[in-house]
Amino acid sequence: MAYGRGSAAVRALEHVSLQIARGEFIAVVGPSGCGKSSLMRLISGLHPPASGDLRVEGKPVSGPLKSVGMAFQNSNLLPWRTALENVLLPLEIVQPYRSDFSKQKYAGKAKALLESVGLQGFTEKHPWELSGGMQQRTSICRALIHEPEILLLDEPFGALDAFTREELWAALRDLQAARKVTVMLVTHDLREAVFLADTVYVMSSRPGRIVRRCPVAIPRPRDLEVTYTQAFQDIVHELRSLIGKH
Amino acid sequence: MDRREFSIRVVSPLLFTIALFVVWEIVCKALDVPLTILPAPSDVFGALWQYRKPIWDNSFVTLWTTLAGFLIATLFGLALGIAVGWHRALYAGIYPVLIGFNSIPKVAVVPVLILWFGLGEIPAVLTAFLISFFPIVVNVATGLATTEPELEDVLRALGASKLDIMRKVGIPRSLPYFFGSLKVAITLAFVGAVVSETVGANKGIGKLMLDAQAAFQVPIVFAGLIVLAVLGILLYAATAAIEARFTGWAFRGQANR
Numbered sequence: 115m116a117y118g119r120g121s122a123a124v125r126a127l128e129h130v131s132l133q134i135a136r137g138e139f140i141a142v143v144g145p146s147g148c149g150k151s152s153l154m155r156l157i158s159g160l161h162p163p164a165s166g167d168l169r170v171e172g173k174p175v176s177g178p179l180k181s182v183g184m185a186f187q188n189s190n191l192l193p194w195r196t197a198l199e200n201v202l203l204p205l206e207i208v209q210p211y212r213s214d215f216s217k218q219k220y221a222g223k224a225k226a227l228l229e230s231v232g233l234q235g236f237t238e239k240h241p242w243e244l245s246g247g248m249q250q251r252t253s254i255c256r257a258l259i260h261e262p263e264i265l266l267l268d269e270p271f272g273a274l275d276a277f278t279r280e281e282l283w284a285a286l287r288d289l290q291a292a293r294k295v296t297v298m299l300v301t302h303d304l305r306e307a308v309f310l311a312d313t314v315y316v317m318s319s320r321p322g323r324i325v326r327r328c329p330v331a332i333p334r335p336r337d338l339e340v341t342y343t344q345a346f347q348d349i350v351h352e353l354r355s356l357i358g359k360h
Numbered sequence: 361m362d363r364r365e366f367s368i369r370v371v372s373p374l375l376f377t378i379a380l381f382v383v384w385e386i387v388c389k390a391l392d393v394p395l396t397i398l399p400a401p402s403d404v405f406g407a408l409w410q411y412r413k414p415i416w417d418n419s420f421v422t423l424w425t426t427l428a429g430f431l432i433a434t435l436f437g438l439a440l441g442i443a444v445g446w447h448r449a450l451y452a453g454i455y456p457v458l459i460g461f462n463s464i465p466k467v468a469v470v471p472v473l474i475l476w477f478g479l480g481e482i483p484a485v486l487t488a489f490l491i492s493f494f495p496i497v498v499n500v501a502t503g504l505a506t507t508e509p510e511l512e513d514v515l516r517a518l519g520a521s522k523l524d525i526m527r528k529v530g531i532p533r534s535l536p537y538f539f540g541s542l543k544v545a546i547t548l549a550f551v552g553a554v555v556s557e558t559v560g561a562n563k564g565i566g567k568l569m570l571d572a573q574a575a576f577q578v579p580i581v582f583a584g585l586i587v588l589a590v591l592g593i594l595l596y597a598a599t600a601a602i603e604a605r606f607t608g609w610a611f612r613g614q615a616n617r
Contacts, residue, residue, distance in 0.1 A: 158517050184517040190510045194532050194609040203528065207518045240609060260518075 130324055132315060134264070134296055141299040141307035142315045145358045149322030150300040154268050157298070158182050183257035187269040189249035191241040197252045198224055198237040204260040211260060220259075227255045230292065231285045247278035251285060258289070264296045271306065280338055283309055291335065304350045304357075308332075309341055314349075316356045326356050399579040404586060407579035414568060419587055421563040422553055425481050426595070429488020430549040437493040437545070438538065441500025445534070446526065451501065462494045466552055470559040484556040484564060491552035492545040499541035503534020536610040539603035546599045550592055565591075 130153060134140050144150050155161040156168050159182075167174055183204070191200045201224040205211035211220065228237050231251040241249055250270055257265055267286075271279045287310060290297055301307050307314045308330055316326040330349060332340055340346055381401045387393070388400035395403060408415065444451045466487055473483035507530055515525045557566025565584050572580035 159519075160513060160517055182517065184514070186510065186513070188510060190508075190514050192511065192514075192529065192532070194535075194607075203514075204518050206528065207515060207520045207524055256514075 130317075130322060132298075132324070134298060136263075136296055137294045138313065139290055139297045139299070139311045140313045140315060141301060141311035142317060143301060143304055143307045143353060143357070144317030144322065145319050146302060148317045148319045150302075150317060151268055153317075153322065154184075154266050154298070154300050158184055158266055160184075181263035182266055183260065183262035183264070184266045185250075185253045185257040185268070185270045187272045189241070189246075189253035191249055191252060191256075193241050196238050196240055197228060197233065197244065197248075200241070200252055201228060201255045201259050203256060208260045224255070224259055227259060228252065231255060231289060245278075246274055247282060250274060250282060254286065254289070258293070258295065262295075264298060267297065267299045267301075269301055270299075271303070272301070279303075279306070284338060286310060287336065304353050305341055305346075308346060308349050308353070309336060309338075314353060316353055319358065326353075328353060396576055396578050399582055403579045404582040407577075408583040408586065411580055411583065415565075415583060415587060418563055418565050418568040419591065421481065422484075422550075422557065422565040422588075423591060425484040425556075425564065426488050426546075426550045426553040426591075428485045429490075429553060430492055430546055432485070432489045433493035433496060433545055433549060434542065436489070437496025437541075438500055440493070441497045441534075441538075442504065442526070442531070444497065445501040445504025445530070446522075451505075458494065458497065466491045467555050467559060470556045473556070474560045479560055479562050481561075481563070484553045484561060487556035488549040488552035491555075492549035495541045495544045495548070496538065499537040500534050503537030504530050507533045536603075536607040539599075539607050542599045543596060543603065546595045547592060550588075550595060554588060 130149075132140065132142070142150050142153065152161070156163055191197075192203070195203070198221060199217075202217065202220055205220050205224075206215050225234075225237055228234070228251075231254065233248060233251055233255075236244060236248060241252070244252065250273075254265075254267070254270065257267075271282050274282065283306060286297075289295075290310075297310075299307065299310060311330055314328045314330060315324050316328065317323065318325045328349070332345060332349075385400050385402060388398060393400075399407075440454075444454055469490060470483055470487055473486050477483055477486070504526075511529050511533070512525050515528060520528070553564070554566040557564035558570055561567045565587055569581050569584035572578075572584065
């Protein structure tokens with residue numbers, strides 16, 4: 115599958131096939147520039163493929179999918195809206211909510227979601243009044259409010275410090291466990307991938323191919339302590355050895 | 361506002377203005393400047409009080425022609441700015457024409473307007489409009505053009521239409537630019553109205569000053585200038601207050617960073 119136009123087209127991905135069961139959490143890891151983000155933008159329909167074809171649930175993807183929720187490396191919150199209003203945004207766009215949207219009607223739903231990630235008391239704050247971690251939590255809530263079938267996360271914790279990142283891993287873990295959403299996480303943090311995912315896919319560098327499908331057999335619910343066990347370290351180590359040489 | 365803030369924002373500009381008039385008065389009296397060259401503030405304010413009735417009537421005309429022209433410029437500028445920001449081809453096509461039009465000194469257009477609409481308020485309104493819509497168009501278009509693609513991606517990933525993206529991201533995002541341009545536009549509209557009155561009109565502060573000049577009533581000319589300065593400040597302050605009311609998020613964001 116190529117990506118881009120004319121002579122500038124880059125063969126970003128080759129024979130990439132991913133299987134995600136409903137309610138599964140998968141992670142895609144790989145070296146920088148291997149096409150992880152391209153893959154995600156293709157799946158979401160944000161970028162149409164220049165050649166090749168792409169199918170989600172057997173149907174070719176031609177435009178953005180309604181059943182997708184997306185969060186990016188930057189929270190991309192609209193600065194003129196409060197946290198609550200930012201979370202409500204998808205409901206103003208996506209059917210069936212759009213036709214009967216009113217702030218009062220869905221505020222409760224959005225507040226409950228924000229509370230479930232520990233943001234009670236911050237719903238009326240504007241993005242600049244929130245810390246980076248809070249902004250990213252809000253961003254994930256926004257990706258979930260319209261109950262998408264699949265949640266696409268493009269390095270959502272990449273810009274956060276190590277402690278906040280671990281805090282958000284736990285928040286995402288609980289959110290996924292409670293709502294049984296299907297999640298596809300793109301990351302270059304192997305510990306993050308192994309801690310959160312049921313299955314980790316490893317991609318090679320350009321053109322990106324899947325070189326290994328690695329189920330994570332660590333039982334849930336997983337505590338952050340699990341990241342210090344030998345079993346966990348072994349998986350991370352094995353994945354590391356698959357990604358380029360030093 | 362605490363005491364320190366009050367002294368900086370209220371007391372200091374007040375003192376400075378008073379000092380300016382005092383120095384002006386002293387210079388005029390000390391050098392014995394003739395009334396027909398530069399009247400002292402006491403003469404100017406004397407004239408202002410003596411002719412308060414005609415000055416008030418004519419100020420009112422200038423004020424409403426300015427505001428009418430400004431209002432048309434705001435609506436037209438906003439619409440054209442959104443259209444230009446909407447599509448790159450439209451932007452490329454309209455921009456050179458706009459720049460060319462804006463390069464024409466508006467004082468040169470006034471005779472044409474008088475030819476078409478006769479002496480009266482209409483040429484003043486139109487001059488105010490013509491001179492002030494340009495910064496609004498440019499700012500709104502810039503605001504739209506510089507919208508972060510990442511913010512648009514958020515909406516596009518949800519399957520939003522171009523109109524949705526414009527309504528939810530583009531327009532709110534360019535509001536600070538829009539209101540910023542209004543401060544420039546109101547000043548320009550005021551200039552346009554007065555310029556038009558000075559070229560040809562039967563009412564307005566510009567016309568009053570022109571008549572006073574012809575009659576060598578220099579204190580009245582300066583009284584007119586003072587009125588113009590005060591009106592200009594008031595119009596600017598009103599627009600700035602509207603800006604702060606509607607786009608507080610943009611300023612608070614910076615203040616907290």
